[in-house]
Amino acid sequence: xxxxxxxxxxxxxxxxxxxxxxxxxxxxxxxxxxxxxxxxxxxxxxxxxxxxxxxxxxxxxxxxxxxxxxxxxxxxxxxxxxxxxxxxxxxxxxxxxxxxxxxxxxxxxxxxxxxxxxxxxxxxxxxxxxxxxxxxxxxxxxxxxxxxxxxxxxxxxxxxxxxxxxxxxxxxxxxxxxxxxxxxxxxxxxxxxxxxxxxxxxxxxxxxxxxxxxxxxxxxxxxxxxxxxxxxxxxxxxxxxxxxxxxxxxxxxxxxxxxxxxxxxxxxxxxxxxxxxxxxxxxxxxxx
Amino acid sequence: xxxxxxxxxxxxxxxxxxxxxxxxxxxxxxxxxxxxxxxxxxxxxxxxxxxxxxxxxxxxxxxxxxxxxxxxxxxxxxxxxxxxxxxxxxxxxxxxxxxxxxxxxxxxxxxxxxxxxxxxxxxxxxxxxxxxxxxxxxxxxxxxxxxxxxxxxxxxxxxxxxxxxxxxxxxxxxxxxxxxxxxxxxxxxxxxxxxxxxxxxxxxxxxxxxxxxxxxxxxxxxxxxxxxxxxxxxxxxxxxxxxxxxxxxxxxxxxxxxxxxxxxxxxxxxxxxxxxxxxxxxxxxxxxxxxxxxxxxxxxxxxxxxxxxxxxxxxxxxxxxxxxxxxxxxxxxxxxxxxxxxx
Numbered sequence: 001x002x003x004x005x006x007x008x009x010x011x012x013x014x015x016x017x018x019x020x021x022x023x024x025x026x027x028x029x030x031x032x033x034x035x036x037x038x039x040x041x042x043x044x045x046x047x048x049x050x051x052x053x054x055x056x057x058x059x060x061x062x063x064x065x066x067x068x069x070x071x072x073x074x075x076x077x078x079x080x081x082x083x084x085x086x087x088x089x090x091x092x093x094x095x096x097x098x099x100x101x102x103x104x105x106x107x108x109x110x111x112x113x114x115x116x117x118x119x120x121x122x123x124x125x126x127x128x129x130x131x132x133x134x135x136x137x138x139x140x141x142x143x144x145x146x147x148x149x150x151x152x153x154x155x156x157x158x159x160x161x162x163x164x165x166x167x168x169x170x171x172x173x174x175x176x177x178x179x180x181x182x183x184x185x186x187x188x189x190x191x192x193x194x195x196x197x198x199x200x201x202x203x204x205x206x207x208x209x210x211x212x213x214x215x216x217x218x219x220x221x222x223x224x225x226x227x228x229x230x231x232x233x234x235x236x237x238x239x240x241x242x243x244x245x246x247x248x249x250x251x252x253x254x255x256x257x258x259x260x261x262x263x264x265x266x267x268x269x270x271x272x273x274x275x276x277x278x279x280x281x282x283x284x285x286x287x288x
Numbered sequence: 289x290x291x292x293x294x295x296x297x298x299x300x301x302x303x304x305x306x307x308x309x310x311x312x313x314x315x316x317x318x319x320x321x322x323x324x325x326x327x328x329x330x331x332x333x334x335x336x337x338x339x340x341x342x343x344x345x346x347x348x349x350x351x352x353x354x355x356x357x358x359x360x361x362x363x364x365x366x367x368x369x370x371x372x373x374x375x376x377x378x379x380x381x382x383x384x385x386x387x388x389x390x391x392x393x394x395x396x397x398x399x400x401x402x403x404x405x406x407x408x409x410x411x412x413x414x415x416x417x418x419x420x421x422x423x424x425x426x427x428x429x430x431x432x433x434x435x436x437x438x439x440x441x442x443x444x445x446x447x448x449x450x451x452x453x454x455x456x457x458x459x460x461x462x463x464x465x466x467x468x469x470x471x472x473x474x475x476x477x478x479x480x481x482x483x484x485x486x487x488x489x490x491x492x493x494x495x496x497x498x499x500x501x502x503x504x505x506x507x508x509x510x511x512x513x514x515x516x517x518x519x520x521x522x523x524x525x526x527x528x529x530x531x532x533x534x535x536x537x538x539x540x541x542x543x544x545x546x547x548x549x550x551x552x553x554x555x556x557x558x559x560x561x562x563x564x565x566x567x568x569x570x571x572x573x574x575x576x577x578x579x580x581x582x583x584x585x586x587x588x589x590x591x592x593x594x595x596x597x598x599x600x601x602x603x604x605x606x607x608x609x610x611x612x613x614x615x616x617x618x619x620x621x622x623x624x625x626x627x628x629x630x631x
Contacts, residue, residue: 129572
């Protein structure tokens, strides 16, 4: 039913097709852009040592960026990095948030108060700033970026699920389960979560895009993925120095920015379109 | 009302203390040698002493609890350490850079709040008509375009090709005027200072430099505020009291202004707080893209050069700012929505 609604709306259908395209590229990356060295698939191969980018050619369809890194190869394998970062960060932080939020919401009292103050403290850090601080301290690398983002991303989910649990906690079926002596954790898993998890899942699907943007932003600032790693943000930061082109042709090096930029925009767009449609489908208020 | 504000104020010290504790915990991941860098103000200090004695002098080998108290005392005194990347104390660097960021934020926030709410209510009134679809597509694209990509595109086209909106804060000739004796600096915000000095050429130059970063910083929030206003207005359009208002013959403009828009503003205020949070992170990237010398660029440069004192110091500053903004948002919330006060 959900899928049917997604296909019926042209906007969300477009998102679905885009996402399937990216999944295809990620799965068949070894076939689309065969790595020269199978042990270091995520290192973009270099073709020469000069720094000036080279325009697209039949051999390198998207051209070579600063340092002669192959743009096409970086984009294809960067798709895998993007999925990996987005899914892992959202998956782990969402589970963590649901765990903490449901404990706080269900048991309430002092427990709730302490947990929510901890949420307040974590929420006092602008997300990107927190990520910059921790990656500066831990040192660069995609795994450290992901760890940082998980640490500062769970609070939204915790708040969301806590709010919905507070709303249904006094419903008859929960009270009935309590009265008949069902254990607390069973009530949470069997009765509370199935009735409160949907808004969290919608939020999660909408957050994958912003997680990918933040990770790319950190790479752009130079505190994320190392130079030469197949990561879209890192590739944009390599193209940044060539932004203004040559005095004769201001757009001489457009491909160093436009191709990686488009890859990020389309990837995030796909997730946002689907998340937006999800929300409208699942929210009964929007049906009328 | 008073009770509510009092209760809210009481949580403030807890959160602020928690924030300092969290930052201090992050610092524990650094070695004493790395921490030492924020105490050394010039190479001369290193000449006659080896690092180990310096670590003893500054008490960096003491137990964590003791160091935390000492560090807190320094913060209260207004000492956030020495920034190697800015070559001045972190507090001075923040003071020098803050007006630039404030100027950027003001120009970004004010049009968004008013314009976004208007467009959002327009979309809700024309639900599922062509205007609604256009704003929807516009906002989803805005939401999907990372600021560093959008900013670089703007720079490429409007500076590289057209030469309209250059990076930086002012052109060289304008800097010469601003730093000359004839020009008095009142606020550090160049557009306002230029107006107060009656120098329209500098004012225009500052505006030209602001357009790119302001656009980049705010397009995402145009999209966001519009969507929130739209969905919360749609929610309220179907409420019974709106139907009552209409059926008793109130003019449509009164129904929209008094019954719908006021109620729809409640979620928008929440988003306003979120926006400030986003802007604080956003300035780091936008100022880096446009080489705009505000606090964001200070943080970014410090992070690249592993200048821990400046990264942690500016972070502390952002956090305090945010704690205050959250407080204001919560109080505003209580002012507009009586239900919050009774909770």
